[in-house]
Amino acid sequence: MASTSRTRTGRGRGRGGRGGGSSSLPPPPSTLPLIIEEFFIVIYEDPLVKKALPKKFADYLDGQEPAKVYLRAADCGPRLWTVEVLFDGQGRMYLDKGWEKFAIAHGVDFGCFVHFKYEGDDVLTVKVFDGTMCRKYYYSDDEDTDDESDDDVKPCIHPL
Numbered sequence: 001m002a003s004t005s006r007t008r009t010g011r012g013r014g015r016g017g018r019g020g021g022s023s024s025l026p027p028p029p030s031t032l033p034l035i036i037e038e039f040f041i042v043i044y045e046d047p048l049v050k051k052a053l054p055k056k057f058a059d060y061l062d063g064q065e066p067a068k069v070y071l072r073a074a075d076c077g078p079r080l081w082t083v084e085v086l087f088d089g090q091g092r093m094y095l096d097k098g099w100e101k102f103a104i105a106h107g108v109d110f111g112c113f114v115h116f117k118y119e120g121d122d123v124l125t126v127k128v129f130d131g132t133m134c135r136k137y138y139y140s141d142d143e144d145t146d147d148e149s150d151d152d153v154k155p156c157i158h159p160l
Contacts, residue, residue: 036060040115047108050086050096057118058093066122069095071102074127075137081105102126107136 036057043051065087070080083098108114111131116124128136 036118038115038117040113043108043110043112043114045110047103047110047112048100050094051099051114053093053095053116055091055093057116058087058091060118061093065093068098069122069124071095071098072119072123072125073102073106074125076106080123112136 036054036059039054039057041051041053066085068082068084071083072078072080081098081102083102084096086094086096088094102108106126106128107130108128109130113129113133115127115129117126119125130136
């Protein structure tokens with residue numbers, strides 16, 4: 001029986017057989033496009049005053065400074081709440097007039113976590129979590145989706 005010496009080739013193939021090329025690795029995080037579609041804020045101070053949104057979200061809008069955004073509660077029907085937006089000239093974005101009505105209607109209080117998902121076209125879908133980290137679920141009995149004609153806050157109703 002002759003003994004032959006074999007040189008191993010195909011480094012990195014192992015059991016997976018994927019080869020040793022680096023093309024299967026994702027690019028480093030610094031080269032990925034900045035996509036900020038979801039974020040949250042924590043309510044540490046008066047829940048009814050204007051709220052600062054993360055600077056990275058304002059940066060994501062890339063110079064587009066909408067005069068208003070439309071908030072939609074995730075489980076509260078099709079109603080859109082119109083909220084005016086302020087920019088401070090230093091890249092910060094704030095929810096202003098209209099936020100108070102939304103906050104009251106959805107039980108936003110001290111210690112709440114408010115999750116936002118940007119849907120495009122200046123629409124943000126909102127989920128509210130209480131201080132125990134449990135989500136507040138609501139439904140709406142409001143058929144009217146045009147909130148600009150209403151001065152009254154029509155709260156979503158929390159199911160028991």
